[in-house]
Amino acid sequence: MKQREVVIIGAGPGGLCAAQKLLEGGAKVCLIDRNASLGGQLIKQTHKFFGSEKQYASKRGIDIMEILISSLTQYGDQLEIMTETSVVGMYSDKVIACVKKDKFFKIQAQSIILATGASEKSIPFENNDLPGVYAAGAVQTLMNEYGVKPGDNVLMVGSGNIGLIVSYQLMQAGINVKALVEAAPSISGYLVHASKIRRLGVDILTNTSVKRAIGSEQVKQVEIWDLDPTWQGIEGSERILDVDTICISVGLAPLTELLQQLGAEVRYIKELGGNVPVIDKRYETTVKGVYACGDVVGIEEASSAMVEGKITGLNALEDLGYDIRASRLEMKALHEELKFLRDGPHAAKVRAGYLKRGMLT
Amino acid sequence: MRIKEHPILNFKAKDQVSFSFNGKTLYGVKGDTIASALHANGVKKLSESIHLKRPRGFYCAIGNCASCNMVVDGKPNTRTCITPLEEGMVVENQHGKGRV
Amino acid sequence: MIDKTGIAIKALFEKEFPENEETLNRPKAIIECYKEIPCNPCETSCPFDAITIGEDINKRPDIDFDKCTGCGICAYSCPGLAISIRQFKEDNAELKFPYEFSPRPRTGQTVNVVDRSGEVITTGEVINVIDKSKQNKTALVHITVDKAYMYDAAAIEVVKNES
Numbered sequence: 001m002k003q004r005e006v007v008i009i010g011a012g013p014g015g016l017c018a019a020q021k022l023l024e025g026g027a028k029v030c031l032i033d034r035n036a037s038l039g040g041q042l043i044k045q046t047h048k049f050f051g052s053e054k055q056y057a058s059k060r061g062i063d064i065m066e067i068l069i070s071s072l073t074q075y076g077d078q079l080e081i082m083t084e085t086s087v088v089g090m091y092s093d094k095v096i097a098c099v100k101k102d103k104f105f106k107i108q109a110q111s112i113i114l115a116t117g118a119s120e121k122s123i124p125f126e127n128n129d130l131p132g133v134y135a136a137g138a139v140q141t142l143m144n145e146y147g148v149k150p151g152d153n154v155l156m157v158g159s160g161n162i163g164l165i166v167s168y169q170l171m172q173a174g175i176n177v178k179a180l181v182e183a184a185p186s187i188s189g190y191l192v193h194a195s196k197i198r199r200l201g202v203d204i205l206t207n208t209s210v211k212r213a214i215g216s217e218q219v220k221q222v223e224i225w226d227l228d229p230t231w232q233g234i235e236g237s238e239r240i241l242d243v244d245t246i247c248i249s250v251g252l253a254p255l256t257e258l259l260q261q262l263g264a265e266v267r268y269i270k271e272l273g274g275n276v277p278v279i280d281k282r283y284e285t286t287v288k289g290v291y292a293c294g295d296v297v298g299i300e301e302a303s304s305a306m307v308e309g310k311i312t313g314l315n316a317l318e319d320l321g322y323d324i325r326a327s328r329l330e331m332k333a334l335h336e337e338l339k340f341l342r343d344g345p346h347a348a349k350v351r352a353g354y355l356k357r358g359m360l361t
Numbered sequence: 362m363r364i365k366e367h368p369i370l371n372f373k374a375k376d377q378v379s380f381s382f383n384g385k386t387l388y389g390v391k392g393d394t395i396a397s398a399l400h401a402n403g404v405k406k407l408s409e410s411i412h413l414k415r416p417r418g419f420y421c422a423i424g425n426c427a428s429c430n431m432v433v434d435g436k437p438n439t440r441t442c443i444t445p446l447e448e449g450m451v452v453e454n455q456h457g458k459g460r461v
Numbered sequence: 462m463i464d465k466t467g468i469a470i471k472a473l474f475e476k477e478f479p480e481n482e483e484t485l486n487r488p489k490a491i492i493e494c495y496k497e498i499p500c501n502p503c504e505t506s507c508p509f510d511a512i513t514i515g516e517d518i519n520k521r522p523d524i525d526f527d528k529c530t531g532c533g534i535c536a537y538s539c540p541g542l543a544i545s546i547r548q549f550k551e552d553n554a555e556l557k558f559p560y561e562f563s564p565r566p567r568t569g570q571t572v573n574v575v576d577r578s579g580e581v582i583t584t585g586e587v588i589n590v591i592d593k594s595k596q597n598k599t600a601l602v603h604i605t606v607d608k609a610y611m612y613d614a615a616a617i618e619v620v621k622n623e624s
Contacts, residue, residue: 035443053505119423129417134419141422148363148397149364174366186464191463191464195577204466218405340499
């Protein structure tokens with residue numbers, strides 16, 4: 001069995017920032033990701049990010065990814081990268097079971113950081129399993145990472161930031177966005193993103209949802225309808241749109257399966273996306289020496305994931321016996337950054353979640 | 362089905378990669394996953410549901426949902442959305458749960 | 462209403478313009494950021510300290526039109542593409558809108574100009590397309606329209622490939 005000082009699972013914004021802090025502090029890092037390249041979902045974020053300069057605001061996600069990855073290259077053998085590697089099992093003694101290209105192996109870690117991210121949710125409607133019904137983030141991957149069009153005419157379902165941003169990015173790829181429907185009475189993402197697609201001609205229809213997708217082998221059309229105040233469809237309000245793609249953007253669910261295998265306690269907190277790990281202020285889970293950061297801890301923006309990554313990196317360093325006294329001010333500043341990122345009306349849900357966690361400072 | 366012009370990204374012409382899908386030769390490009398190459402060829406049905414045999418396509422693109430599982434080089438349940446395309450790969454639709 | 466449609470109504474966007482119309486005889490940044498979000502590149506990018514958000518980056522930006530020179534740096538730095546540069550010039554309004562589509566419009570080209578709901582309200586002529594590498598692919602399309610559209614113009618319609 002391989003012995004490793006710190007293993008980070010997931011090389012998205014959280015995992016990469018955790019790696020950066022650990023490497024800076026002198027630890028040997030093993031970074032695992034099931035994808036062929038590092039960066040997680042940053043690889044498809046072609047838009048300029050929000051936040052402040054500390055979280056690379058105004059830079060595009062794809063460029064932030066390059067910055068984060070290139071900051072790791074100077075560490076040579078101190079960093080071991082395992083891509084195309086899926087973690088298939090985890091045990092409470094910090095043994096990690098992996099599969100890479102049909103080869104099975106185990107790693108004994110002293111410390112673990114889980115940065116596994118989240119998966120996109122779906123919603124029930126007739127024919128929601130037809131090819132052509134895709135998660136919005138998946139469509140973003142198809143377009144922006146692989147340069148492949150998901151289809152020619154799209155209905156976007158959900159007005160959170162992902163739905164609004166992917167609608168815009170579909171248009172940038174030359175794809176027609178027929179409309180965006182939102183079941184709630186108001187737009188849930190940032191208004192600047194909504195206004196951006198609205199002035200380019202995309203109808204944003206609130207109190208509206210999908211009744212059914214139409215097609216046998218793949219989506220040919222979609223039927224949408226108005227919802228009444230109790231969120232029930234109104235008979236007679238149905239209309240049909242000719243689309244070959246339905247993008248579902250109705251929220252994310254933290255990927256906590258590995259944490260649960262490991263025996264870390266999870267708790268259902270709706271505001272944070274579902275089952276989330278029980279953590280303390282240091283982002284340590286209930287299993288000593290196992291930390292979590294990013295969307296797996298609770299659904300937020302990539303900017304928060306980067307800050308949490310740095311926090312867990314520093315805390316894991318301390319656990320491993322490295323002297324982090326010089327980083328005390330930095331740690332304080334990181335917690336301050338999180339506080340601002342979780343301020344404001346758009347972060348109300350996140351705050352409610354952290355209140356339940358007893359971690360609102 | 363490939364994006365030719367993009368304001369932010371530069372999709373340069375890439376080397377072709379040939380593979381077989383249900384016995385037919387198709388072409389993807391270097392850097393594709395199996396699923397992206399199939400989609401670029403207009404193939405949307407990747408798998409089917411086990412009991413009702415309903416068509417299933419791409420869904421999550423992160424190797425999580427199993428909707429894109431196919432038989433690749435004889436190996437069933439291959440997550441084609443995260444498996445890089447390689448020259449000469451033999452890709453087939455999977456029927457049922459798959460046997461090793 | 463904007464919460465439901467994404468469209469700012471006149472009563473809302475008028476407040477973001479200078480009170481005194483003469484101020485617009487010089488180019489000025491018009492910021493249409495109606496809701497608090499954690500974001501401050503407009504403030505940090507401004508070389509003239511004309512935009513203030515403050516330590517809490519969730520506050521809405523506040524612009525000092527006396528300091529603003531209409532240079533356009535904030536317009537391509539804003540991740541929300543919520544800033545335009547506007548100026549009266551004789552009988553016309555000269556506007557600079559951020560633009561992130563390909564192909565770019567050409568100088569001299571006639572383009573459709575849309576309002577905040579995406580309706581085409583007039584045409585404009587492209588004076589210049591500013592697309593330097595530091596803008597990182599957010600071009601500024603500089604157009605001239607009849608001055609009557611100073612307030613209602615919100616963007617140019619996406620330009621299609623000429624075939």
